Amino acid sequence: MNAIADHLSEPQLRDLINGSVDEQSAASWEKHLEDCGHCQDALQTMATGEIPIDSLVADVKSLNPPDQSAYWPAIKAIDEEIKTSLSGISTSAADTPAEGTSSVADTDGGLPFVPAKPTGDLEFLEPSDDPAYIGKLHHFQIARVVGRGGMGIVLEAFDTHLQRSVAIKVLNPQYQSNDIARQRFCREGRAAAAIAHEHVVSMYQVAKAQEGEVAYLVMQLIDGDTLENRLRDGQPLPPNEVARIAMQTAAGLSAAHERDMVHRDIKPANILIETKTDRVKLTDFGLARTTDDVKLTETGMVTGTPLYMSPEQTLGETADERSDLFSLGAVMYEMATGVAPFQAPSALGVMQNIMNVTPDAPHKVNAGITRPLSDLIMSLLAKKPADRPESASSVATALASIVNEYGPISPLQVPAVAASEVKKLSGSYRRLERRWVLAAWLAGVVGLLIAVGTFIAMRPDSGDNFPSVVLPDNPGTVWSIDFAPDGKQIAAAVEDGSVRIWNVADQKLLKSFNAHRGIVWTTAYHPDRPMLVTSGDDSLVKLWDTDTFDLIRQWKATSAVRGVAFSPDGTRIVAGDRDGQLHVYDLDRGEEVATTTHEGSILGVDYSADGKLIASVGSDKIVRLFDADTLELRQSMTGHDGPIYNVKFAPVGDKLATVGWNKNVRIWNSETGTQTSELIGSEGDIWGVSFCADGTHLVTGEQMGAARVWEIATGDAVATLRGHTSAVHNVSLDPTAHRIATSSRDGTIRVWDMSGLEP
Template structure:
C-alpha cells in the first residue's frame, strides 16, 4: 500500500477524527502521519477541540445527557467560542494542506513548535546581534515553540540575570477580550502555585505599549513525558510510581490553591534533564474554583484521550476530573497504551463514558497489583467513586515507591504530613494496603545539606524586626522571609550584615535584608537547583554548589563570579577549611573534591561508596568528615585524604554531619530519627539523642559545644542540650520540611530554610541571658 506524500487537508483531518475515511485511505494517511510532524501537529490541534465539536459528537446518540446538562449549551455555543478565542487556526479552505515544514522541540511550557517563522513583529530591536530582539527588559534568544494561544520564547532577563521562558499571547488575539482574559488567567493560576513539581511562574505582564500580554516562567531543560514515552513505553513500574507521585504532589499544590488544571496529559508533564524530576505545566485551561465569568461558557475543554466522563459530557470539570485524567496518564505510562483507544474522537468519548479498561497489572505483568488498583480507582466513571483527593493519591503512591528501594532525594515531593486524606469510597482498602507518606519519606531518605559554620557566639542582641511568633516555643520570636521561587535548600547569614543568603530551587541565590524583610539582590547561580550556600570564614567570598556539578565562588560585595570548578555530577555538600584556604565538596557519585581557593587547583580527590550528602571540616583543619547513602560516617586526613576513622550504626542514609567546635565529637543525623554522637579519637559512639518525630536533615553545634541544633522532615527545628540529651526548644512555623539551619556568628540567632520556600530567623537571646 503506497504511503501518502502530501499533507492532510482540513476535510481529511475531520474525516479521520470522525472515523469516516475509507479503509484504504485510512491506512495511507495513518502511515503518512506516523512520519509527518506537521500532520501530527495538525491532528493533535484538531483533536483538542479546535474543530466543530458539535458535528463530531452529534453521532454519539447513546450518551443521552439530561436536559439541564451543561452538554447542551456547550454544543450550542462552542462554535461561537472557537471563533472568538480559538487556540489555533485551520487552513482557509479544503484544498490548502497544512505546513509540512514544521519542526518540533520541547520547551518549558510543554508545547510543540509550530511553523519555523512565527510572527515576531512585536519585538523591539536588540542592541546585541546574538538575540532575535527585545521584549521589555528581556533579550529574546530563540523561539522554543508555538502552541495554544501563545508563542514560547527563550529569553534572558537582564534585570535578574537569568534565563527564562516567555509565553507571549499571539498578536492575533491581542484585541480579543476573551482570549486575553483566558491567557492572563493562566498566568495568575500558575503564579499562585509555589511547588517544586510545578513550573514556576515569575511574572504576568504587558509590553510597554500595553498591547502584548506575556507570561515569564521558569525555563526547564528537559523533555515532556509524551516524548519520553515515545522512546520508552511502557515505563518501568518504579518510574510510573515515582513520576506519578510527583505529578500528584504538584497537582495537589494546585488543588490546594483552588485551581483545577483541566488538561492533564503527557505533553503537559515536563521531565528535567539532569534530575529526572517532574514539572507540571500549562495551566492554560486551569481556572479558579469560584471563577464564574470565564467558565460558565459551556465549552467542552481538554484533550479527548485524557478527558473525564464529566468533561466529555460538557459538565464542569473539578478536582475529581483532574484525578480521572491523571489516571489515564498513569495507565498509559504503565501499559504503553491508552485505556480508551478508538479510531475517532466519538469512539474515544464513548469508551471514556461507558467502558472500563483492562486493569494495568493484567496488561503488563510487571505492574504491582497495588499500583494497578490505584490507577483503576482514579478511572472510576463516577466522581464520588474516585479517591477523595489528589493528596491522598500522592500519599499512597509514595508508599508504593518505597517498595522499589531508595531513590534520589530530589525525587520525593513535599507533602504536608498533617494534611493527608485517605482514598475514599470503595477504594479505601487501597490506602490500607500501602504505606503512608511518613513511612515513605522515612524509608526513601530525604536529605538536607546544611551549611555548618561551627556554632554561634552567645550574645544578648535580639533580632530587631520580628513578625508574630510562629513556633511551639513562644519565647523565641521569628522573622518570616517568604515568597522565594521554590524550595530553599540552604541558607547562611551574611557576615557583618543584617542579611541572609538563600540557595533556591530555581537556580538562583537571593539576598534578604532581615530588618526590612525585602530581597535586595537576586542572581542566577546555577543551571538547576542550588544545593548549598556558605560564606568564607574570613574573606568577602561566598560559595555555592548545585545540581549542575559546579562549585562556584562569588564576590560577596557585588556577587560577581570569581572562580568555578566542575565536578562530573551534582555537588550536594561543601565546606570551607577553617583558615579559608580550601573548600571541600562531595558529589553524587561519592567523590571528595578538595580545591585550593587562591590557585584554583584541585589538590586532592578520593572516592567512597555511595553518594555524599554532607561534609564538614574540624575546627583545627586536620580532619574532614563525610556522610551519605552508604550509612557510614567517615573521617579523612584533610591533607592526604586518607581515611582515619569510620563509624557505623546508622540504619539508613546519613544526611548531615558536624564537628563540635573543639573537634572531639562528631554529630551525624539522617534516616531513623536519631542523633548519633561519636568520639573522633576512639571511634566509639558516645550517645544517642532521641525524641525527634521524623528523619533529621540538618545539624550543627553552638559555639560553646554545649547545644546541638537539628532540623527535619517534620518541619521542626530543635535545640538539644548534649550534656543530658534533653530537648531545650522546639521551633515550628514551616509548612513542610526544614532542610537546613544556619547560625549567626555574631548574634544569638539561627536561620531555618525549607521546602515551603520560606526562611525563618529565630531570636534565641533568651538562652544567652539564661546561661
C-alpha cells in the same frame, strides 16, 4: 473512499463514531460535518442515543448555527493536538531552525553582519545584532523555537538583564487580536506565577504587552524531556517510576489546588522530567482557572485533551480539583500499561469511552503493577467525582507509601504538599474504607503514609514555648541558611536559583539576586572576610562579595553540588557533587588543589575545627574522613541504614555528627572512627544539623517540620521548635546570641530566641 451525497448515511456516521473507516474517508467526512448542520444533528443523536452530542459541551446547543458551529473545529483542533502536541519547554528538543527563522551563515568577503528580519510566525521579533540568535524580544535574545502548540510558540531565550537562559511562551500571532485569547493567555501566566513549588515550572514574568505588541510569558527553562516522549514507544514504565512520577505530579497539583486553581489539561506533554535529577515539573497552565472564575470563551469549545479528560469535562460541566485527579489517573494508567485507558480512533470515540467504559485494571494488563498501585489508579478513574480520592495531597501521600515498597524512600524523593491540604488528611486516616488508601497503607507498612498519620495524630499543637520571627515569602523551598559572622544578617539559598539576604533585626529583605540556574543547594558566609559561597544544581560553586554582591570567582564541578564548606582559616573551600567527586579549591589562587572520587552522591561536607580533616557523607550510607591537604582516606564509618544527608564537626573537640534517613542522628569520635551515641526521638528523616559553640548541644531539622535541641551527654531532647508546616532542611546558630535559624520546604525562615533555655 465512499462518496458523500447531500448528507452522510447512517452507516457512514456509525463507522465514523466507531472509528472503522480509513483515514482519508474520515478526513473527508469530518470536513463535510463542519458545514452540515443536518449531519451534525444526526451524528449527535446517534453517538449517544437520547443524549445529543452537543450536551457534551457547555452551551453548544444555543450556539450551533449550521455554518458556524464551534464544536467541530474544536474537535478537529483537538485531534490535531493529539498528533502534534507541544513537546514541552525542554532543551532536549531537536535544535533545528523553524520555518521562517533566520540562520547564521558565514559572511561573504568579510562584509559586516546585517541582521535578517525574522519572517513567518516570528515576524514579531526584532532583528538581533548577534548572529548567534534568530531575533530578539525586548531584552531577550531568542536562540531557537522549542515548539509550537495550540495557543503559543515556545522559544528558548537569553535574558540579558539577569544573564540567564529562560523559556518564553508567546501567544500565537493569529490570536493576538482576539481579546478572549489574550485574556486566557495572560490568565495562564498569573495562574502559574501564583504557584511556588518544586514540581511546578516557575513563572518569572507576565508581560503586559503594549498596544500592537505581542503578549508573552517568561518562565523557567527546563533541561529535560516530556513524559509524552518517554511513553512514545508504547511500553509501560517501571512500576517504581510510575509511582514516583505520579507522586511528584500530584504534589505539584496540590500546590495549585491550594490556591483554588484547576489545571484542566493534565497530560504527558505537560509533565516535564529534568535530565539530571529526574525531578518532575508540571507545566502549561494554559487551561487553568480559579474555581470561581467565569468562562472566558463563549464558543462552547471543549478545553482539554480528550485522551485524559474527565467525564465532567466532556459533558461541559464545571471541572474542579477532582477532574485533575481523573486526568492524573489516565496518565498513570498509560505509564503503567503503555496504553491510554480510553483510546479510540477518533475524538468522539474517546469521549464516549470516557463516559461509558471502565478499562481493565492495570495489574491485569501488566503483571508487574502491584495491586495497591492498580487500585489507586482505578479509584482516580471513577466516573463520579465523589468516588475519587478527596485531594491531590492525599494521593501524593498514598503514592509515597507505594514508592516505599520499592526501597527506602528519602526526602530527596518525597515532594512537599500544601500545608492546608496536609491538615485535611487527619480525617482521611480515620476513614480507611476506601480501598486505595487501605491498599497503600498495607503495602507501605512503614511508609510515609503511616509516618504522616502518626505525626498528625501524636504531635502536640505546639512545641516548647520559644518565640520566633518569620522571614516569609521566599519563592520556594529554602534549602540552606547561614548567619553572618556578626549575627546581623541571614543568607538563604532558594530553589528558584536565587539567594536572599535578610536583616534579622527588622526582618527586612536587603538583597535578592539570581545566583544559579536551578536550585541553590548551599550557602555559607566566610569566617572573617566579606564573602559568601553558594553551590547549585548547575554544577557551579560561586564566591560572592557581600558588600557589592558581585561575583568574585566560580568553579565548575562535574555535577550538581549539594555540599560546600569553608576551611576554618578561610583559605579553602571543599565541595561535594552528585557524582561522588570531592573538590578542594584555593580561594586566593582560584585553583582546584585536590580532588577524589568515591561511591554514591555526596550530600554533605565539612571541615574539622583544626582544619586537618574533611568529612563527606551521601547516598551510600558511609561516613568518610579525609586528610584535608591530600584527600587521602583516613576513616570509613558505617552504621546508618539509609542515605546520610548532612554532617557537622563540633567547633571544639573530636565529635562529629551525621544525620539522615529513618530518624538517624549519630555522634562519632573522629579520632577513633567509632560511634559514641545515637540520639533517639525524632519524628522523621533528618536534614539539617549544627553544634552549639561549646559542642555540648546539637540542633537538628526534621522532615515533619520540627527542629530539636539535644543535650549530647544525656541524649535527651531539651527543646522542640515547632512552627514550620513542612520539612526543616537546614539549621544555623547565631555566633553572637542565643538564636537558632531554621529554613523549610514551606518557603519560610524562622529565627528562634533561645535565651529562655535553661543552661
